[in-house]
Amino acid sequence: MSDDHHSHDEGSHFSDVELRVRALESLLVDKGLVKPETLDKLVDTYETKLGPRNGARVVARAWTDPAYLQRLRDDASAAIAELGYGGMQGEHMVVVENAAQVHNVVVCTLCSCYPWPLLGLPPVWYKSNAYRSRVVIDPRSVLKEFGVALGDNVEVRVWDSTSEVRYLVLPERPAGTQDMTEDELAELVTRDSMIGTAKL
Amino acid sequence: MTAEDPLGLPGLPRDAEGPVxxxxxxxxxxxxxxxxxxxGCFSWKxxxxxxxxxxxMARERGDAxxxxxxxEYWLAALEKLAVAKGLTTRGEMLARKDEWDRAARATPHGKPIVLPGR
Structure with missing residues (x-):
């Protein structure tokens, strides 16, 4: 793979996609449509600062504050914005709650829409055709491959994201965590548990 | 994903499950x-x-x-939408791509690659 980035002769070499990205970016900068510093900051935000931690904070707050949970049910976008998260295309959020007999899982069959401001960048499998097509048809077997075994009495609900609505799964609070602080609880919450492909 | 960075790029963002x-x-x-x-150049829809x-289209072509x-699909879509919205043209993108290619080839390893006259 390193040959994509530099050849063994004197000059440097960009791959085709790298050249296209540079071409488009420099044209947009020339036209004043993109500011390099804004772009750098944005990329940096998504690369290093977001990740699934914002989503984990929402979940931990919902576990510890019943009034917040109710606001999350009533208007998830507004409740999430209370914690300072939102913006971009993640503003129309719906939170779906797991319970003893309900398991939720999220997909985007069209094009891998994903609540980026809460979860960072989507994992490769989320974008794969296999996941997108199969989880709708046979969620139980897909979840089983992820190591999520569900009893026959558990209802599986599959939520297909659109350009208008994004879903966040609210996992069940693990047993034995009643003495943990909100910060400690946030540490327990994984990305996959908020997509619905893992339990905690 | 292994612990080794597959592209040899230090600092590549990753989370518990792998690079993003x-x-x-x-x-x-x-x-x-x-x-x-x-x-406001385009709507999210x-x-x-x-x-x-x-x-x-990629799936119809038989891509996995x-x-x-x-x-790659993302970039192709972005180029199409940028042209459709009049932000740039195919010709501009091809010419600029060629400029970057020539600049890269003329730049020794380890030096920042810049377009001449900019």
Missing amino acids: FRAPWEAQAFGMTLTLFDG EWTQTLGAEIA DDGSRYY
């Missing part, structure tokens, strides 16, 4: 799209439709569509 981008250009393409959307169409080429 596999190369810097993916993050740049991603960031450009959000910046243009934020600037227009973006998802363009990207969805690109992925559907296993997620590994996702950002």
Whole structure:
């Protein structure tokens, strides 16, 4: 793979996609449509600062504050914005709650829409055709491959994201965590548990 | 994903399950799209439709569509939408791509690559 980035002769070499990205970016900068510093900051935000931690904070707050949970049910976008998260295309959020007999899982069959401001960048499998097509048809077997075994009495609900609505799964609070602080609880919450492909 | 960085890029973003981008250009393409959307150049619906169409075409061509080429489709969709919205043209992009290619080839390893006269 390193040959994509530099050849063994004197000059440097960009791959085709790298050249296209540079071409488009420099044209947009020339036209004043993109500011390099804004772009750098944005990329940096998504690369290093977001990740699934914002989503984990929402979940931990919902576990510890019943009034917040109710606001999350009533208007998830507004409740999430209370914690300072939102913006971009993640503003129309719906939170779906797991319970003893309900398991939720999220997909985007069209094009891998994903609540980026809460979860960072989507994992490769989320974008794969296999996941997108199969989880709708046979969620139980897909979840089983992820190591999520569900009893026959558990209802599986599959939520297909659109350009208008994004879903966040609210996992069940693990047993034995009643003495943990909100910060400690946030540490327990994984990305996959908020997509619905893992339990905690 | 192994602990070794598959592209040999130190500092590549990752989370517990692996890198979120596999190369810097993916993050740049991603960031450009959000910046243009934020600037009102297109709606998110227009973006998802363009990207969805690109992925559907790739599948019709017989691509595996296993997620590994996702950002290639993303970039192709972004180029199409930028042209459709009059932000740039195919000709401009090809000419600029050629400029970057020549600049890269003329730049020794380890030196920043810049376009001449800019």
